[in-house]
Amino acid sequence: MAFIGKIREKSWILLVFIGVALIAFILPEFNKNQQVKFYPGEVFGEEIDNAEYEAKLREMIAMDQQEFQQQQKPYTADDEANSTEKAWNAIVEEKIFKREFEALQLSVSDKEVESYLLGVDGFALNPTIEQQFTDSTGKFNRRMLEQRIDQMKTSKDPQEAQNWKNTVEGVKKSREYEKYVQLMTLTSYVTTLEAENEYLAQNELKDVSFIGKRYSEIPDEEIKVKDEDIKKYYDEHKNEKKWEVFAASRDVKYFEVPLRPSNEDVEEFNKELESLKDKLAKSKNDSLFVIANSEFKLYSKDHRFTYLPEGHKNAQQGLTYPSYMDSVFKNAQVGEIVGPYTQGTQTKIAKVIDKNKYLLSARHILLSAQDSASVAKAEKQADSLVKQINSNNFEEYVTKYSQDRPSISTGGKYEEFFDYAMVPEFSKFIVDNPVGKIGYVKTQFGIHIIEVLKKEEVNYPVLAVIQKTLAPSEATESSTLNVAYEMIEKIDAKISKVKDASEKVNLFDTVAKQNNFFVSSPITIYDNSPKVYNFTSPLAKDNVIKLAYDKKSETGTLSSVPFKDTDKYIVAIVSAVREKGVPQFEDVKERMKREVIKELKAKRIASQLQGTNNLEAAASKIGTTVQSASVTFANPQLGSAGYEPQVVGALYNNLKDGKITAPIKGENGVYVVVVNKTTKALKTENYEIQRDQLLNTAKNGVYNGIRQALYKEADPVDLRKFNQLGIIRD
Numbered sequence: 126m127a128f129i130g131k132i133r134e135k136s137w138i139l140l141v142f143i144g145v146a147l148i149a150f151i152l153p154e155f156n157k158n159q160q161v162k163f164y165p166g167e168v169f170g171e172e173i174d175n176a177e178y179e180a181k182l183r184e185m186i187a188m189d190q191q192e193f194q195q196q197q198k199p200y201t202a203d204d205e206a207n208s209t210e211k212a213w214n215a216i217v218e219e220k221i222f223k224r225e226f227e228a229l230q231l232s233v234s235d236k237e238v239e240s241y242l243l244g245v246d247g248f249a250l251n252p253t254i255e256q257q258f259t260d261s262t263g264k265f266n267r268r269m270l271e272q273r274i275d276q277m278k279t280s281k282d283p284q285e286a287q288n289w290k291n292t293v294e295g296v297k298k299s300r301e302y303e304k305y306v307q308l309m310t311l312t313s314y315v316t317t318l319e320a321e322n323e324y325l326a327q328n329e330l331k332d333v334s335f336i337g338k339r340y341s342e343i344p345d346e347e348i349k350v351k352d353e354d355i356k357k358y359y360d361e362h363k364n365e366k367k368w369e370v371f372a373a374s375r376d377v378k379y380f381e382v383p384l385r386p387s388n389e390d391v392e393e394f395n396k397e398l399e400s401l402k403d404k405l406a407k408s409k410n411d412s413l414f415v416i417a418n419s420e421f422k423l424y425s426k427d428h429r430f431t432y433l434p435e436g437h438k439n440a441q442q443g444l445t446y447p448s449y450m451d452s453v454f455k456n457a458q459v460g461e462i463v464g465p466y467t468q469g470t471q472t473k474i475a476k477v478i479d480k481n482k483y484l485l486s487a488r489h490i491l492l493s494a495q496d497s498a499s500v501a502k503a504e505k506q507a508d509s510l511v512k513q514i515n516s517n518n519f520e521e522y523v524t525k526y527s528q529d530r531p532s533i534s535t536g537g538k539y540e541e542f543f544d545y546a547m548v549p550e551f552s553k554f555i556v557d558n559p560v561g562k563i564g565y566v567k568t569q570f571g572i573h574i575i576e577v578l579k580k581e582e583v584n585y586p587v588l589a590v591i592q593k594t595l596a597p598s599e600a601t602e603s604s605t606l607n608v609a610y611e612m613i614e615k616i617d618a619k620i621s622k623v624k625d626a627s628e629k630v631n632l633f634d635t636v637a638k639q640n641n642f643f644v645s646s647p648i649t650i651y652d653n654s655p656k657v658y659n660f661t662s663p664l665a666k667d668n669v670i671k672l673a674y675d676k677k678s679e680t681g682t683l684s685s686v687p688f689k690d691t692d693k694y695i696v697a698i699v700s701a702v703r704e705k706g707v708p709q710f711e712d713v714k715e716r717m718k719r720e721v722i723k724e725l726k727a728k729r730i731a732s733q734l735q736g737t738n739n740l741e742a743a744a745s746k747i748g749t750t751v752q753s754a755s756v757t758f759a760n761p762q763l764g765s766a767g768y769e770p771q772v773v774g775a776l777y778n779n780l781k782d783g784k785i786t787a788p789i790k791g792e793n794g795v796y797v798v799v800v801n802k803t804t805k806a807l808k809t810e811n812y813e814i815q816r817d818q819l820l821n822t823a824k825n826g827v828y829n830g831i832r833q834a835l836y837k838e839a840d841p842v843d844l845r846k847f848n849q850l851g852i853i854r855d
Contacts, residue, residue, distance in 0.1 A: 165213070167842040168220045178216055184291075185212040213843060219298070221839045226301050229308065233297040241296050242274060243267070263534060306828050313823040320812035323819055326759035328806035331776055334751050336744045337766055337796035338733070340726045348722045358721050359710050368717075370708050375673040376647035376701035378630065380637045382609040382687065382694040387601045394472075394595045398465045401591050402474050406462050411478060411589040420471070421592040429545040431481040432588045435468075439484075439543060446475070446588075455584045471592050479587035481543060485555045486579035488537040490514075490522055491529035494571035503572040507565040510574055514563055519576055528571070538578070543585075551575065609687035609694040612640060616696070617683055627711045629681030633698045647700050650674075652854075654843040665690035667850055673699055674852050680711075730795040731788040737797045738785065763796070772796050 165178045189208045193200040244250025250265070258270040277289035362368060386394070401418060408414040415424040421443065423430070433440040434448040446454055447468050457463055457477045464474040490510070492503040506526075514522050523537035532539065544552035548568045555577050558564065565574045597605065616636045620629040637644045648659055650673050657666040668688040672678060680702050687694035701712055730747075737743040740751045754764030761773035769791040776798060780786065785799045847854055 163848045164844065165848070166217075166844045168217055168839050169224070170840070173216060173220070178212070181216045182209060182212040185209075185215065213845070217839075217841045221835050221841075222302065222305065225305060225835070229305070231301050231304050233300040233304075235293070237300065238293050238296045239274065241300065242292075243270060259530070263530065309827050309831055310824050313820060313827055315816050315819045315823065317812065317816075319819060320816040323759070323815040324809070324812050325806050327757060327815070329777075330755055330757055330804040331800050332753070332755050332802045332804075333763075333776065333798050333800050334740055334753050335763065335766070335796050335798040336734070336737075336740050336747070336749055336751055337791075337794045338730045338747050338749065339766075339794035340723055340730075341793075343726050343729065345722055348725050350718055350721050350725070354721055355714055355718050356710065358717050358724075359713065362717070362720075363707050363710075363713075368708050368713055370703050370705055370712075373652040373705045374701075374703050375650050375652070375678075375699060376703075377650065377669055377673050377697050378633065378644055378647050378700040379669070379695050379697035380612075380642040380644045381690075382605060382612065382642070382696065384597050384602060384605045384692050384694060386595050386597045390598045390601055391595065393598070394593070398472060398474065398593065401593075402462055402465065405474060405476050405589070405591060408476075411476060415589050415591060419591045420594060421590065424589055426478055426587060427545065428479070428481050428543065428587060430587050431543055431545065431585050432475075432590075433585055439541070439546075446473075454586050454588075457586060471594050473593070474591040475586075476589040477586045478589050481545075481585045481587060482582060483556060484541050484543065484579075484581040484583045485552065486538070486540040486542070486581075487555050488519060488523065488539070488576050488578060489529070489532070489551070490519075490527040490537055490574040491532075491570060492526065492572040492574070493528040500567065500572070504565075504567070507572045507574055511563060511565060514574065514576075516561065516563075516576065519563075522574075540578070541581075555580070606687065606694060609696055612637070612642070612696050613683065613685070613687065615640070616698075620681060620683060626680035629683075630698060630700045633683070633700075637696075642696075653841065655846045660690045660695070662690045664688075665695055667846075669695070669697055670846060671850055671852065672697055674847070674854075676853075678702075727790045727795050731790065734788040734795060734797050737788075740785070740797065740799060743797060763791075766791070766796065767793055769793065769796070772798065776800055 164172045164175050166173050186205060186208045189204060189211070190200050193204065240246040241248045242251075242254065244254070254270065255265045258266055258273065260266045260269070277285055277292070280286055280289070404418075405411070405414060412424045416422045423443070430444060432444050432446050432454065434451045434454075435445045436448055437445070445468075447466065450463070450466060453463060454475075454477070459477050459479060461477050462474065463477065465472050466475075467473075492506055494500040494503040510522060510526065520536035523533060527533055527537055529537070539547070544556055546552075548570070550566045550568045551573055554564065554566045554573075554575050558577050560577050560580060563574070563576045565572055567573075616633055619632045619636055623629055623632065634644050645659070648657060648669065650657060650670060655670050655674070657669050660666050660669070665688045668684075672682065672684050675682070678699050680699055682699040684695075684697045687696055689695075703709065703712055733747055734743060744751050752764055752766070754762075754766075756763060756773050756776065758773065758777050761768060761770040763769040763772055766772075772789045772791040775786065775789050780800055782800050782803055786797055788795050788797055844854070846852075
């Protein structure tokens with residue numbers, strides 16, 4: 126490790142060594158792995174076809190892109206990552222349930238598909254379809270829907286034919302799921318005996334007095350536990366379901382070496398800002414200056430680049446300033462420089478290049494027209510209508526004549542918008558005319574008859590913004606990297622001297638703590654779906670997975686280099702490797718230690734309460750008081766002691782009134798209880814209420830229960846990340 130630290134100082138040597146190492150490393154591995162077949166994963170132990178997965182991925186990305194486009198949102202790299210996960214989940218789900226559908230011989234006919242789309246033959250009309258096929262009054266038009274279906278079915282256009290095929294397949298899959306859930310729900314059944322038992326559990330009441338002592342009242346430090354005690358507990362309980370490892374996984378612990386600007390970096394940054402501020406004030410070409418000097422290279426004199434305070438309902442992404450500076454920007458004159466000011470993680474300097482003075486409201490009637498003949502006709506109609514329309518009857522004419530369907534329901538109103546939100550001719554009419562003015566203009570959409578409703582003076586700025594981020598210099602980054610490497614060398618010097626894997630992990634914690642670094646809780650990475658969420662950088666996430674699943678990795682394997690994660694370096698160690706099934710002792714040692722401590726506390730408390738004949742005397746003996754509670758078998762709350770099903774259950778095990786129990790070990794403590802009075806449930810022959818309750822609970826849980834069972838049997842394995850990183854799994 127010391128050698129690595131020295132060689133970093135000679136970067137050209139490092140490059141040569143890495144180059145030679147890569148040639149030696151890649152060529153034999155490349156030749157060896159040429160025959161390796163990569164596929165995205167497995168379901169029921171069968172390979173998922175890569176072409177099938179890619180087709181599903183393209184379908185999901187296209188669908189999400191279309192949805193984002195409709196919502197006028199940008200489709201980002203993170204959104205594509207979400208689409209990728211949706212595609213994987215969809216193909217896994219389809220393959221799991223396909224077996225069920227085929228076994229049950231579920232099918233959906235073409236006639237059923239059309240009935241579903243049309244909302245006939247017992248099907249409710251889909252709300253999305255209903256909204257898409259409306260007439261000029263906003264009412265659903267079934268004929269339009271029927272025509273659209275016929276058009277798609279008979280179209281010779283390949284894209285349209287594919288759209289219809291996708292629609293049919295989507296509806297069929299949806300109906301198969303619905304039928305399956307309905308069938309599974311029918312499997313739920315409650316017997317009369319079950320309903321009767323539930324009735325008794327709810328209605329047989331026991332009034333009790335009890336004393337007890339909580340485990341938390343005894344400090345853990347008072348209980349001496351040896352490793353052999355924990356090992357004995359492990360040998361006795363390791364095969365219990367409670368301790369079973371349901372999925373193979375690996376844990377990674379890490380600590381962060383923060384990468385922050387130094388005092389010298391801050392001083393240089395402030396000097397740069399002052400220089401930029403002075404140059405921006407003197408600039409004759411703001412556009413070129415912004416593009417040359419700002420991290421956010423966006424400039425325009427257009428009112429579309431009006432900046433608004435953060436949180437304003439009309440604010441556009443990236444075109445805001447801090448809300449606390451609202452008055453500063455509103456009062457600033459054209460040509461004035463504002464800043465530097467901080468917004469988020471950026472520092473900004475702004476030059477006011479224009480003012481947007483009005484927040485506008487208007488209502489309109491659209492007479493659609495595209496070609497010259499229809500425009501002339503619409504203008505003639507507008508001339509006639511303007512003479513008839515006034516503020517009192519405007520809405521009436523909107524309903525009768527407007528072809529802007531979205532605004533008909535609001536009386537043609539568009540409220541509190543800026544001039545850039547509408548086509549220029551529309552906005553110019555409102556800006557240039559007084560409130561109450563009615564007239565018309567021609568735009569690309571046709572002829573608009575407009576009434577000016579409101580012109581609120583706001584005085585928001587159009588800005589030329591220089592954006593800069595205070596970041597560590599190369600010197601600071603290099604010194605921080607040195608610290609991370611030095612920590613690796615210190616840890617390696619310690620752990621290389623020991624063989625026990627758990628001791629290596631403990632030494633990692635110790636050395637980090639000694640050097641004032643905080644070690645994280647372990648990240649668990651599952652073999653069947655390797656994902657890491659703790660870091661911002663994809664490269665850092667990938668490096669952690671590669672560390673965990675390197676062929677030579679085992680518990681105690683330390684990262685040989687720090688991993689860069691945006692504003693920090695990561696030093697990591699593999700802290701656990703778990704196989705499916707019976708747990709390894711070291712993996713459950715701490716959890717089992719807590720159980721051993723709990724058992725020893727229970728024994729101590731039970732010995733103090735043993736032979737209790739009088740609750741008052743025993744309560745005085747252990748420093749507590751006698752408490753009361755009313756309990757039922759269905760609701761095992763033991764008063765202030767909380768949820769204690771084992772204790773309450775014991776009271777219903779033929780315990781007679783007036784009898785005092787032996788000490789009972791519960792979830793939270795040990796208790797001695799006496800039943801003062803049992804109130805029997807009233808006799809009845811009607812258990813329908815309880816039957817319905819149990820049946821509803823069963824029906825509500827049946828699908829999730831079956832789904833969990835199917836997924837457990839299918840045991841889906843996601844190999845995509847391993848494939849991406851070139852990790853070959855046995």
